[in-house]
Amino acid sequence: MRIRVGHLYPEYLNIYADRGNIAVLARRAALRGHELEVAGISVGDTVRPDELDLLYIGGGQDREQLLISPDLAGKGPALESAVAAGTALLAVCGGYQLLGRGYLGRHGDSMPGIGLFPHETYAGEKRMIGDVLLEAELVAGERRTIAGFENHAGRTRLDPGAEPLGRVVAGFGNDGESGYEGARVGRAIGTYLHGPLLPRNPWLADWLLSQALAHATGGDPPALEPLPDRLEAQAHAVSAQRARNRGGRF
């Protein structure tokens, strides 16, 4: 099966090795006989909501985020209709912030978002940097861990009742206070965990692929053939241990 992926602003938002996430999705799709077809969607390009099974948006520096934010505003309605129609989405760090309602800087400056996720972000005093461990339950009854690394000055507040991606076991998470990390709206997830999020958490990569396949076929998310993931499990274990030892400290 062909899985059509739209990678938003790849040459602007790539600060934390975002292509690692794409590489993991591509290989894990290929090992199950599917083909990931990745197209960049950049400044001036048109989003065609019905031609996308999966959307990806990565992180950038403040400067790069400012450069793309006017263009993103124009793409907002198309992205929302894609997600509403079942396109899966992964937003990381800066991309996660921009897909909320907006970002308030410390000097009164603000950057509007597109409101796909029910949250607002404001700049904090200290950057929240370090290893993170989460517990998530994307499929009812299946509790899994997510290990990663966060580095953000923004504090993200979810609206009351909004669904986070997971609960913080160790680390800062959305704002360092709520105990929540990330956000989820249907098949769309956003998170501060950047860079190699998927290599260490292959089950999450498979969840995304399965959601994207559901959109591609119009059916239910299929079960994917399990892979050995021996190295991935080791990498996850080391990362999780790091988070337990040193996560959530300034």
Added chain:
Amino acid sequence: MSARLAVESLAARAASKLSRIAGVGGGTTLPGKLLWKLDPGAIDALAARLRDGAAVISATNGKTTTTAMAAEILEPGRRLAWNRSGANLVSGVASTLLAERDAELGLLEVDEGALPEVVRRVRPRAVLLGNLFRDQLDRYGELEHIAERWRAATAALPAETVLVVNGDDPQVGDMARERSNAIAYGIDDPRHARPALQHAADSRYCVRCGQPYEFAAAYVGHLGDYRCPACGHARPELQVRATEVELDGLHAASFLLETPAGSTRLRLPLPGLYNVYNALGAAALAQPLGASLEEIRDGLERFGAAFGRFERIPAGDKTVLVLLIKNPAGANEVVHTLLEGGAPSLLVIALNDAIADGKDVSWIWDVDFEPLLGRTERLIASGDRAAELGVRCVYGGLPEDALDVEPSLERALDRGLELTAPAGELVVLPTYTAMLELQRIVAERGWSKPYWERT
């Protein structure tokens, strides 16, 4: 020297001896830390004693090598206070100034984050800024923040201070634009331009208006001949240039060095375009410090290697070739250089995640390891994050049966040497603390001296 400074210096020097006796790190930063704690202003006084002043060198990549090259050029005939062990924070600078009491000229490699404070205290007569790449974002924050602090530090330099910049780096080159006392250097040889900007190129958008630059030539990462099609912001005129560059695999690079004082052809016994940049920086800095063109040529042609940067260490009848990797841009150049020398079929890569390496290892996904992985028959992934590195390589196309994951660097080294043919060379790519550990292992085995005993 004031009485107070004398007492503090004495205490700090005693600490240096103690730390060497205790065998911790050769005592390179402990005395400086102590002195800095006792009296931060003591560094200002120590620097003021240097008869010929001081030069400060900073960059994301190449600052250790560039400083060592400048030292090789300047050392004959001048007594230097040079932090050769790479201790480049304020404490390391203080230790060096303290240890080299009779020095005439300070030659100080400085960490990017520490640059503003060192410049403020040392009041150098020359400052060299080499490049800015994304590096250890968990420690430095965003690249823009470092650039912002450098802009403020350079704007505050007195008019008589010479500012030497790599004109091929848009951010860094721009810092000298308004200065009369500035020297820009760069490469001018489009035959060596890369066909495209590398994947994770930084500074690809105009520093003034944000439009993407057009590169007539990109040599190393985003370093090259750029121009903004919208506002015209472009590479400054170069006073020091390398032209007619010839690269000789894993051995050398030769080029025509053009300077305001004349031109000379020279053969640098280090490979790769990134070392041409390092040599250009050293030459552009050495000239205003009083070196003649002949001294520059001879120094660069004599140059060995800086600690762990393309260093060949004898290991019994075999050799270990150590190439430090620490961020995407630097590691990409190491990969290019290895490919130009005919890619090795056996490779040890060691990834640690201590503070000095960067606790965030996501950068390994921004390195273009792929061309190397296609030719490697055996890759030994080592270090504290060996498994993560293994995952990176397998997702990058390395067959899983060609991979060994061996977190212990000592065992990884032994395994690598065992697989190396007699009289052969084992290539090891360590991150910073893995490189220190490697140096400790080879010193313990009597293959080389510990770094603090080298001259």
